[in-house]
Amino acid sequence: MKVKRQNLQIGYSITGGKISLPYYIVGPDNKGQSIYIQGGIHGGETTFFIFHQLIHELQKTKILGRITLVPICNPYSWNQKIYYYTSGKFSLYDGKDFNRNFPGSSSGTGAERLARQLSNLASDSKFSIDLHTANRSRPYLIIPSKQYLKIAKASNMCYSIIFDMHEATKKGGGMPFTAARIIEKQKSIAIECGSHDEFDQQNIDRTVEGILNILNYLEVIRIRTTQKGKSSNANRQFYIDKLKIYRAPVSGFVKYLVSPEESFSKGQPLYKLYPSATLGKEIVTKAKENGVVIMHADTNTVWEGDYVVEIAPKQNIHPL
Known part of the structure; x- marks a missing residue:
């Protein structure tokens, strides 16, 4: 397998040193379809x-x-370390989400210039995948519309969530990478690869298998029979067209009672809250409908x- 390592210079540090990032090109330069996959736009999202694992599986x-x-x-974003923790979702310079700077500007802030260079790097690809991690969760796809359901089906991942990138952009701020690629006439999806800032081999296996299945569907690779069905991705697949958030009624400390990807029934306790203002008190929040937990706070x-x-909610979960 041909792998070529290159460096993209993105700027200079305060000491005058070059700031660059490595990227890798797998496969021939001028043959077949071109696919772009990036991760780590937010520091602390351990998609590395x-x-x-993917580079080994591709071999x-x-x-x-x-x-x-x-x-x-x-x-x-990865240089923003605060008390042992990488706090890299928002820029400490202007408070902006690093994934709201696309398609970027060659004359903007450092983050906007980086976004422009990443957009240029992805521009000659037919399809792009942006990898992230979420709060406590299991891997799932984020797709812009029902037009991507065939790709979702091919991934063999359990859940795909339809998220209107353009509507999210209208709410304020900049544009996510995936939305910018779509506007520039490129097909693009995002994958939430599991929980933030952790190593979970099951989540890694499920995500890598999903990516390989997508690349195989797009005819960028051909998977060998021995690679199929390695992870615990479910045979039953669903897409979700709406999510619902439960919020804390008071300040305090939470004990979660239902795990990500776990189903629950109406009236079932979802979490227990211990109010900090009243020692000895407990508040149990129960589900108002049937459904599945997608994630909970970190x-x-x-x-x-x-x-x-x-x-x-159950009424927003549909079989693929």
């Missing part, structure tokens, strides 16, 4: 494990096209009104 396939891999596409400490659990 996905790329590490077992027949490469039919060109795949550009950018494992850590935003060095700025903390057991909440303020009044904070997001606690995000669910998919």
